[in-house]
Amino acid sequence: MPAKLVAGLSDAVRHAYQESTGQSFDTLFERLRAAPYVMLPKAFAPGHLPSTPQNFIPVPDADGTLIARVSAVIALGELGMETVSYGAENDGELFVNLVVIPGEGRIADKSKGGMRGHTDAVTFPFRGQLDVSNPDIAPSPDFVCLSGLRNPDSVRTTIMPMSEVLANLSVEHLDELKKQQFHIRSQKTFIPGMNLILGNEHGIDEGEILLDVGQETWVRYSHSSILVNEEEQPAAAEANSAFAAACHRHSRSVVVEPGDILLVNNRLALHGRSDVGGEPGGESRWILRTYGLDTTGLTKGQRYSKPAYMLFP
Numbered sequence: 001m002p003a004k005l006v007a008g009l010s011d012a013v014r015h016a017y018q019e020s021t022g023q024s025f026d027t028l029f030e031r032l033r034a035a036p037y038v039m040l041p042k043a044f045a046p047g048h049l050p051s052t053p054q055n056f057i058p059v060p061d062a063d064g065t066l067i068a069r070v071s072a073v074i075a076l077g078e079l080g081m082e083t084v085s086y087g088a089e090n091d092g093e094l095f096v097n098l099v100v101i102p103g104e105g106r107i108a109d110k111s112k113g114g115m116r117g118h119t120d121a122v123t124f125p126f127r128g129q130l131d132v133s134n135p136d137i138a139p140s141p142d143f144v145c146l147s148g149l150r151n152p153d154s155v156r157t158t159i160m161p162m163s164e165v166l167a168n169l170s171v172e173h174l175d176e177l178k179k180q181q182f183h184i185r186s187q188k189t190f191i192p193g194m195n196l197i198l199g200n201e202h203g204i205d206e207g208e209i210l211l212d213v214g215q216e217t218w219v220r221y222s223h224s225s226i227l228v229n230e231e232e233q234p235a236a237a238e239a240n241s242a243f244a245a246a247c248h249r250h251s252r253s254v255v256v257e258p259g260d261i262l263l264v265n266n267r268l269a270l271h272g273r274s275d276v277g278g279e280p281g282g283e284s285r286w287i288l289r290t291y292g293l294d295t296t297g298l299t300k301g302q303r304y305s306k307p308a309y310m311l312f313p
Ligand SMILES: [Fe+2]
Pocket: 118, 119, 120, 144, 271
C-alpha cells in the first residue's frame, strides 16, 4: 500500500536531505508545495522495461515500472501527498500508461495528438469544498505525477503557471472567473466509469474557475470542458477568452526524460503536451501517470475501503 511505503521511507529521505544540504526540509517543503511544478531529474534508474504497452492499463510488471512507481509514491509522500486514483477512471488503477494507443476513434486519436492546457479531474471539487450534488465525490488531485520511462522524440510537456497567467488578467476578468457561473463537463477518461458508478456523467452546472484559498488562487480548467453561453453571459465569455489567451502566452514546456519525475501542481498550473505522433508499441513514448492528494480532510464516503488508495467515484 502506498501509504505504508511512504511512512517507512519519508523520514529517511528527509534526514538525507538535511544532512547533505545542511538545510531544513520544512523550508524546501513549503517552496515545493507553492511551485507550479517540481521536476525531479533522474529520480530513478529505469532498469529493464518490456515493449511500450498499447493501452492505459495495465502497467506491466517489470523492474523498470516497479522502481518508477515506488519513486513516484515516495516523491508525492515527501510533499505530504497520498498517492491516489479515482474508481471512475481506468478502473481505479493507481498508475496508468500514457502511450500511443493504436486504432481509430477518439481515444486513439487523442493519445497521439497534442493536448491543450487543463487540470485533471476538472469536475471534482477543490480540496476543502463539497460537491453540490453528491458530498461523497472526492476532491480533484493536488498533483499530477508523471514518471518518464521512454521519450525518444523528446515530446514536450507544457505547463501554464497561474502566477504568470493571472498576473496578466484585469481585475474585471479575474472577478468573472471567480463567479459560480461556468458549466463544466467531465473529461473523456472519466465518463464510462461515471456512467457505471454514478449512473450519469458528473458535471458542474454553475461553478467557478478560480478560487481564492489563503494566499493562493486555485484553478480548475479544461479548454474543451468549460461551456459559456456567449449571448447570455458576455462578461463570463470574454473573461474565459482572455484567460485562454493568457494561458497560451504563458505556456512553457519541459521534456520528461526516462528516469525523470515531474510533479505538476493541479491547483496552481494547467498542463498539456505537444504532438506525440509515431507508431504505438516498441520503444515509443511511455510515461506513467498517477495522482497525489492531501487526504487529511477526506471524509469516509469519499474513499473506497478496498483498495484504500481509490477515491470516489
Ligand atoms: Fe492531464
